[in-house]
Amino acid sequence: MNKLIPLNSPNDIPEQFTSTPISKLIEYHNFNYNFENFENAQILVGMCMDHRKHLHMPDNFAYIIRTGGANLRYSEFKVSYAISVGGVRHIALIGHSNCGMVNLISRKKQFIQGLIDASSWTKEEAEEHFLHFAPTFEIGNETDFILSETKRLRLRYPKIKIAPMFYKLEDSKLYLIKEE
Numbered sequence: 001m002n003k004l005i006p007l008n009s010p011n012d013i014p015e016q017f018t019s020t021p022i023s024k025l026i027e028y029h030n031f032n033y034n035f036e037n038f039e040n041a042q043i044l045v046g047m048c049m050d051h052r053k054h055l056h057m058p059d060n061f062a063y064i065i066r067t068g069g070a071n072l073r074y075s076e077f078k079v080s081y082a083i084s085v086g087g088v089r090h091i092a093l094i095g096h097s098n099c100g101m102v103n104l105i106s107r108k109k110q111f112i113q114g115l116i117d118a119s120s121w122t123k124e125e126a127e128e129h130f131l132h133f134a135p136t137f138e139i140g141n142e143t144d145f146i147l148s149e150t151k152r153l154r155l156r157y158p159k160i161k162i163a164p165m166f167y168k169l170e171d172s173k174l175y176l177i178k179e180e
Contacts, residue, residue: 003143004166005176014176021061021090022163028057029174044082046072046149047094048101053167055174063088069101069139070094072149079153089160091153094174095139095146096167102142104134142166143177150179 007013007030013023021043027033035058042061047053049066063082065075070093072079082088100107108130115126139145143166150164164177 003147003178004168005178007173007175017161017163017176020161021088022092022161025055025057025062025092026174028061029055032056041082041086041088043090043092044079044086044088045092045094046070046075046079047092047167048096048099050096050100052169053094053096054172062092068137069099069142069145070096070149071101071137071139071145072153076156079157083157083160091157091160091162092165093146093150093153093162094165094167095142095177097142097169099139099142101137101139104138108134146177147179150177 005012007026010027010031013026017023025043025045028035038058038060040060041063044063044065045055046065046067048070049068063086065072065078067075072093079091111130112123112126115121115129116123121129146164146166150162153160153162164179166175166177167173168175
């Protein structure tokens with residue numbers, strides 16, 4: 001967690017993000033700024049599907065893609081749509097503490113049993129499903145994954161400003177992730 005940059009006041013927002021939709025997202029969420037009205041999305045937010053997070057922001061402000069671990073590898077067409085048709089030029093990629101996509105192997109037994117109980121899958125079907133997909137969706141460390149995904153997206157969309165961010169469940173605040 002030593003890679004996190006606290007955003008305790010608007011002065012903590014780095015210059016590269018000031019007066020952008022990224023700073024507006026931080027201001028709305030962390031500092032309860034009054035909402036403006038938006039006709040069109042200003043930003044794309046990529047974040048985890050986890051139910052424990054909620055962003056405080058106005059309606060129509062953002063396209064939001066929620067995937068396990070904020071992994072946008074398999075949502076790239078949606079990213080391209082937000083950029084090309086939606087006109088967004090900023091992306092906030094937000095990981096979070098205690099992400100379920102970290103150390104998936106530790107949840108293997110629960111995953112398999114859950115599918116057996118809830119979906120009437122056989123043990124073999126559930127185990128094959130887990131073994132096939134878990135390596136694809138395992139993210140390792142939350143902050144390291146967000147930094148690597150930010151780098152990948154910047155190479156793919158070089159004119160788009162992308163902010164690697166982190167949501168701490170412990171205080172429900174957004175942080176920037178320090179890039180080295």
